[in-house]
Amino acid sequence: MKCGITAAETRKSGKEGEGRKGATNTNMGKVVSGVATSEDVSAWYMDEEHSVDQRQPHKTDPVQSVDAATLEALGVVHWKLSGNEDDAELEQIRKDRGYSYKDVITVSPDTLPAYEQKIKMFYEEHLHSDEEIRYLLEGSGYFDVRDKQDRWIRIACPKGTMIILPEGIYHRFTLDHTNYAKAMRLFIGEPVWTPLNRPQESHESRVKYLTTFGAAA
Ligand SMILES: CSCCC(=O)C(=O)O
Ligand SMILES: [Fe+2]
Numbered sequence: 001m002k003c004g005i006t007a008a009e010t011r012k013s014g015k016e017g018e019g020r021k022g023a024t025n026t027n028m029g030k031v032v033s034g035v036a037t038s039e040d041v042s043a044w045y046m047d048e049e050h051s052v053d054q055r056q057p058h059k060t061d062p063v064q065s066v067d068a069a070t071l072e073a074l075g076v077v078h079w080k081l082s083g084n085e086d087d088a089e090l091e092q093i094r095k096d097r098g099y100s101y102k103d104v105i106t107v108s109p110d111t112l113p114a115y116e117q118k119i120k121m122f123y124e125e126h127l128h129s130d131e132e133i134r135y136l137l138e139g140s141g142y143f144d145v146r147d148k149q150d151r152w153i154r155i156a157c158p159k160g161t162m163i164i165l166p167e168g169i170y171h172r173f174t175l176d177h178t179n180y181a182k183a184m185r186l187f188i189g190e191p192v193w194t195p196l197n198r199p200q201e202s203h204e205s206r207v208k209y210l211t212t213f214g215a216a217a
Helices: 007-013 068-073 088-097 115-123 204-213
Strands: 043-045 077-080 101-107 132-139 141-146 152-157 161-165 171-175 181-187
Touching (some): 068 077, 068 152, 101 115, 132 141, 141 161, 152 161
Antiparallel strands (some): 043 152, 077 161, 101 181, 141 152
16 A cells, blocks of 8 residues: 555544545555555654664654655655565556566675674665665664754654655665564666765755755745
């Protein structure tokens, strides 16, 4: 199901966990069945407790939730799928968006070569010259993205999360307390994973991102 929802729907659906049931999202072409509500995404503004383990949730007190409409305005789109590799909606998204390449990465101390180095690299604030597309098959983790005021938003990605970060957005990734994430990586054509660490203000992908999504909300 597509989790991007309109601001109006977000207002109607009310508190997290009380979303409208049984609605049909007709906006997304063939991927239409399902429920688009605020309970589909769990995202929040991060605290600034730099001394606390990055794998902790880093919620503020009180929690400042971020809805799917806010993420969408940053160019971040996501779906909640089954978590199976042969998910029919996944195949439809791949077809619709031209994701010809796929592989699977398992982020855990036992499976990922140069684990410590990669974990550190994933958590350095960076951007890419293409979308970053991940589909969580097992385990979980957090993607953090910068909002328009340069605040960190933490997006919880449990199994089944399909998330697309747009080209040029500043972001980072961390495992959570489970210390394990198995994810499908998707790409259009030959993949380029190179992280371009901040600052990248004159990089054409950053300029393009700001032109498309940069205007203050
Ligand atoms: C959930 S996938 C692991 C992180 C990753 O591949 C990345 O940040 O590029
Ligand atoms: Fe990245």
